[in-house]
Amino acid sequence: MAEPLHHQLDRDYITKQLEQLLGIPSPSGFCMAIMKHLGEELARLGFKLEATPKGNGIVTIPGQAPGKVIGISSHVDTLGAMVRSIKPNGMLRMTPIGGYAMHTIEGEYCLIHTRDGRQYEGTVLSTKASVHVYPDARDWKREEANMEIRIDELVKSKEDTEKLGIAVGDFISWEPRTRILSNGWVKSRHLDDKASVAAVLGLLEQLKRSGQTPAHTVKLIFSTYEEVGHGSSHIPEDITELLAVDMGAIGDDLSATERDVSICAKDSTGPYDYLMTSRLIELAKREQLPYAVDIYPHYGSDASAALRGGGNIRAALLGPGVHASHGMERTHMDAIVNTAALLIAYVQDSEEG
Incomplete structure (x- = not known):
């Protein structure tokens, strides 16, 4: 009997990559450092990351059968902010990058990244930060x-802050607060979508180690603007089906848990491809991977961006279940490893659908 796919994956490798990815600031539009890291790791595995003009990365893996190209997309960009203005007292007003509720970042530590390469620490606060002062x-x-x-430097005026080199348009990243526990739980900001990127790296490591060739040519897309809606809006023209790997939401009437692979049947852009989604369900059942099928009315993905961008493709969406998305997120390593296992089954599958 063949070894189960999730046992073929290097769990320690996936965990290590996840921790490294989470430690690299990468709000949408400020992904240079994480793409450099990704390129170096892919080169170490024997794959080449090709950059697109907008900053996405593509890895091409030739398949056994010519004539069909499938795409797998995950995004390295995260939520964050940008300096909107410098206040007269030296504090910063920010503008958000990505869609999150402001209360989820109150009290969070952050880094301000200047355009000349300097970094300053700060804290996100309400303008009425003390109950001892403001009723x-x-x-x-x-x-x-x-x-x-609030910047952790001696600043009392706009001029003081400007002397630090901080200016309007500088990027701001949040402290991820990553904790990977011995029992498999992972809690951190930005599991959306670095958990999925780690799963994709797990897929690549397994392909390299096993020497296996996908059934069809695979183009892996690592996008850098997903959180602002246009990450994979333009994809290579030879891709005929695109599988977005992104976090699965949890809560309300949703059935996924933090240990499941979430398969999304419909999001805010409408239903995903019926045959692709059905095939993913069949593969999850065949491999005995815990999964759930859900509908996300307030969600969009790289696959939906590609469809909106005019892609003549079939599209589907899956990923590890993540609790408290766009907040203090949590998942489990089982969900990440099983997502990678379902990706292996998908790229090895020679059947249509």
């Missing part, structure tokens, strides 16, 4: 205009 601090609405960043 309405508890009720003060957490929205962009009522939030600010």
Whole structure:
């Protein structure tokens, strides 16, 4: 009997890559460092990462059968912010990058990245940060205009902050607070979508180690603008089906857990391809991988971006279940490893559908 696919994967390798990815700041549009890391790791595995003009990366893996090219997309970019203005008292007003609720970042540590390469630490606070000072601090609405960043430098004026080299348009990244526990739980910001990127790297490591060749040519897309809606809006023209690997949401009437592979049947852009989705379900059943099929009405992916961008493709979506998405997220290594196992089954599958 063949060894189960999830046992063929190097769990320690996936865990190590996940931890490294989470430690590299990469808000949408500021992904140079993480793409450099990714390129170096892929080269070490024997794969070449080709950069697109917008900053995405593509790895091509020739398949056994010519004539069909499948795409697998995951995104390295995360939520973050940008300096909107410098206040007269030296504090920073920010503008968000990506869609998150302001209360999820209140009190968070951050880095301000200047365009000349300097970094400064700071903290995200309400403009009424102390209940000892402001009687309405508890009720003060957490929205962009009522939030600010306190810089951990001696600044008392706009001029003081400008002397540090901080300017409008500088990127701001959040402290990820990554904890990978011995029992398999992973809690961190930015598991959306670095957990999926780690799963894709696990797929590549297994292919390299086993010497296996995919059934069809595979083009892996690592996108850098997914959180702002256009990550994989343009994909290579020879791709006929695109599988987005992105986190699965948890809560309300959804059935996925943090240990499941989530297969999304429909999101805010409409239903995903019926045959592709059905085949993913069949493969998950065949490999005895815990999975759930769900519908995400407030969600979009790289696959939906490709469809909106005019791609004449079939598209589907799967990924590890992640709790508290766009907040203090949590998943389990089982979900990440099983996502990689389902990707192996998918790229080895010679059947259509």
